[in-house]
Amino acid sequence: MLRLYTHPACLQHDTGPHHPESPARLAAVLRVLDRDHYAALDRVEAPRATRDQLLRVHDEAHVQRVLDTVPMGETQWLDDDTALSPGSAEAALRAAGAVVAAVDAVLSSGHVRRAFCAVRPPGHHATRSEAMGFCLFNNVAVGAAQAMVAHGLRRVAIADFDVHHGNGTQDIFWHEPRVLFASSHEMPLYPGSGNPDERGAGNILNRPMSAGDGSYLFRELWEGDLLPRIRAFRPQLVLVSAGFDAHQNDPLANLCLGSEDYAWITAKLVELANHHAEGRLVSTLEGGYDVAALASSAAAHVEALME
Numbered sequence: 001m002l003r004l005y006t007h008p009a010c011l012q013h014d015t016g017p018h019h020p021e022s023p024a025r026l027a028a029v030l031r032v033l034d035r036d037h038y039a040a041l042d043r044v045e046a047p048r049a050t051r052d053q054l055l056r057v058h059d060e061a062h063v064q065r066v067l068d069t070v071p072m073g074e075t076q077w078l079d080d081d082t083a084l085s086p087g088s089a090e091a092a093l094r095a096a097g098a099v100v101a102a103v104d105a106v107l108s109s110g111h112v113r114r115a116f117c118a119v120r121p122p123g124h125h126a127t128r129s130e131a132m133g134f135c136l137f138n139n140v141a142v143g144a145a146q147a148m149v150a151h152g153l154r155r156v157a158i159a160d161f162d163v164h165h166g167n168g169t170q171d172i173f174w175h176e177p178r179v180l181f182a183s184s185h186e187m188p189l190y191p192g193s194g195n196p197d198e199r200g201a202g203n204i205l206n207r208p209m210s211a212g213d214g215s216y217l218f219r220e221l222w223e224g225d226l227l228p229r230i231r232a233f234r235p236q237l238v239l240v241s242a243g244f245d246a247h248q249n250d251p252l253a254n255l256c257l258g259s260e261d262y263a264w265i266t267a268k269l270v271e272l273a274n275h276h277a278e279g280r281l282v283s284t285l286e287g288g289y290d291v292a293a294l295a296s297s298a299a300a301h302v303e304a305l306m307e
């Protein structure tokens with residue numbers, strides 16, 4: 001049974017006209033998941049993350065700034081590309097809260113084994129102390145902390161196949177051996193980090209790809225390197241930072257994946273979770289900026305999660 005967490009508030013984070021991280025992205029994903037084909041999805045409204053849950057991975061000052069900077073009228077900017085509108089705090093709380101609720105659901109003995117969080121703003125660039133790169137709170141990190149603190153897990157794997165390096169997740173778990181962070185991403189590209197020699201406590205696995213790289217290299221890199229290393233870690237829970245901006249049509253990057261590659265990596269991660277983590281897998285939406293490519297890629301991802 002695949003559970004889908006989302007919330008209408010995630011459509012109310014208004015980044016202004018011409019911003020690639022638009023409400024239209026999530027609307028397109030939800031529209032495709034509304035088809036009969038996805039009727040079996042167990043749809044649940046995302047709760048808000050609590051302040052305490054956020055403070056496990058973010059500084060007090062950062063949480064305060066995001067919640068307090070929320071303007072009553074015009075959009076305000078936290079950096080060159082990270083905007084706050086009146087609906088942003090609620091959206092960010094629901095986005096992080098979705099991952100927390102999903103982690104709770106798959107870790108409590110029930111019928112839910114896997115979950116997908118269709119939320120925005122995305123999270124993997126948000127560091128312990130800063131919002132950046134369209135991200136306010138680090139949703140996947142808040143979920144990993146929930147697994148460790150509330151459920152006592154000792155081994156949580158995060159697989160991040162967004163085309164951008166998940167610098168925020170790396171920053172937050174740099175000294176945290178209970179979390180294995182495995183990322184494929186394009187370099188050089190925003191945010192600039194993600195070299196293989198950035199290893200944290202030995203728990204950070206960065207595998208850069210180059211502009212023009214596509215399916216073959218992506219699959220070789222996961223199949224031959226990252227997946228075996230995640231298996232060796234024997235995770236009790238698999239989290240996924242599911243960004244779909246390595247798609248060949250994405251306007252913000254230069255890799256050449258197709259939706260079938262997202263079906264492939266998802267099936268591999270499901271298989272890994274089934275073998276090592278009692279099937280427990282929680283995926284959350286990160287990037288993906290060509291709306292049609294995002295919708296077809298997310299649909300392929302969800303379909304593979306349902307199988």
Ligand SMILES: [Zn+2]
Nearest residue numbers: 162164245287
């Ligand atoms: Zn991205």
